[in-house]
Amino acid sequence: MKTKEFQQNEVIQGIKEGNPEVIDDFVQRFSRPLFGVILNYTKNPSDAEEILQDSLVRVIRKIDTFREESALWPWIKRIAVNNSIMWLRKHRTARQREVQFEDSGPQFSEDGYLQDSVFRWALDPEDVMLNQELAGQLYDAIQSLPFEYRAPLVLKDIEGYPIRQIASLLELKEATAKTRIHRARLFLRENLAHYLEGKA
Amino acid sequence: MSGMLKCKECFDLLMDYLDHNLDTDTRGRLDAHFAACPPCVNFLESYQSCSEVAQQLRDQSAEIPQELEGRLKAFLREEVARG
Numbered sequence: 491m492k493t494k495e496f497q498q499n500e501v502i503q504g505i506k507e508g509n510p511e512v513i514d515d516f517v518q519r520f521s522r523p524l525f526g527v528i529l530n531y532t533k534n535p536s537d538a539e540e541i542l543q544d545s546l547v548r549v550i551r552k553i554d555t556f557r558e559e560s561a562l563w564p565w566i567k568r569i570a571v572n573n574s575i576m577w578l579r580k581h582r583t584a585r586q587r588e589v590q591f592e593d594s595g596p597q598f599s600e601d602g603y604l605q606d607s608v609f610r611w612a613l614d615p616e617d618v619m620l621n622q623e624l625a626g627q628l629y630d631a632i633q634s635l636p637f638e639y640r641a642p643l644v645l646k647d648i649e650g651y652p653i654r655q656i657a658s659l660l661e662l663k664e665a666t667a668k669t670r671i672h673r674a675r676l677f678l679r680e681n682l683a684h685y686l687e688g689k690a
Numbered sequence: 691m692s693g694m695l696k697c698k699e700c701f702d703l704l705m706d707y708l709d710h711n712l713d714t715d716t717r718g719r720l721d722a723h724f725a726a727c728p729p730c731v732n733f734l735e736s737y738q739s740c741s742e743v744a745q746q747l748r749d750q751s752a753e754i755p756q757e758l759e760g761r762l763k764a765f766l767r768e769e770v771a772r773g
Binding site for chain 1: 696697698699701704705706709727729730732733735736737738739740741742743744745746747748750752753754755758759762763765766767769770771773
């Protein structure tokens with residue numbers, strides 16, 4: 491633990507001093523996991539590369555504001571998440587803004603009861619990463635969501651942010667953020683249900 | 691405590707139910723509905739499952755092009771040198 495803290499301080503000090511070897515080590519250590527984080531927001535590799543470069547620059551420019559008693563990775567990751575959201579919001583094309591997102595929820599009768607039987611399935615999260623095909627299906631389903639739904643879902647279900655923070659980051663009312671996450675989950679559920687029904 | 695909730699009312703409260711954001715009375719009413727409605731339980735399980743599975747994508751490293759790492763190192767060295 492002591493060694494780890496010492497390494498972190500060394501990296502921070504080296505960045506502050508502009509030490510080229512430390513900069514190389516910093517890129518080596520963090521670019522791969524950061525690229526993974528960023529790819530949850532966009533699957534376009536060239537966008538992700540640009541966001542990654544911009545995030546690393548921001549980390550270096552902001553290193554003086556880092557509280558050294560904290561852990562470095564969550565701080566760097568937060569910068570990359572904020573940066574991904576800002577970047578994608580700014581670069582959304584007119585076509586992406588117009589994407590219509592259809593409801594994927596179940597059908598209810600007029601008096602509010604479920605109309606159809608519900609296909610029963612649940613996944614063991616521990617098994618999912620063993621099944622690369624299923625993981626890919628989930629990732630593609632998330633990526634096919636419009637940005638307005640993908641961003642709050644990723645923040646909530648992948649990154650584990652609280653609703654208040656998600657609403658603040660995305661400049662939404664909390665109720666709107668919750669509605670979008672709920673609808674995005676319904677879409678994923680429907681998508682995986684079709685996939686698993688096809689496999690059954 | 692009011693009467694039994696309908697499926698649609700439970701459906702609208704699923705997220706708060708899973709996040710433990712409901713008051714005791716409302717949560718109890720959802721629990722009572724689920725105890726009597728197997729289709730809703732099936733739906734709840736799969737809805738919760740999606741959310742849990744998505745968590746598995748957290749902190750996954752990704753393969754990055756070899757030349758990208760080199761470009762980033764060069765770019766950041768220059769950035770730092772410029773101050």
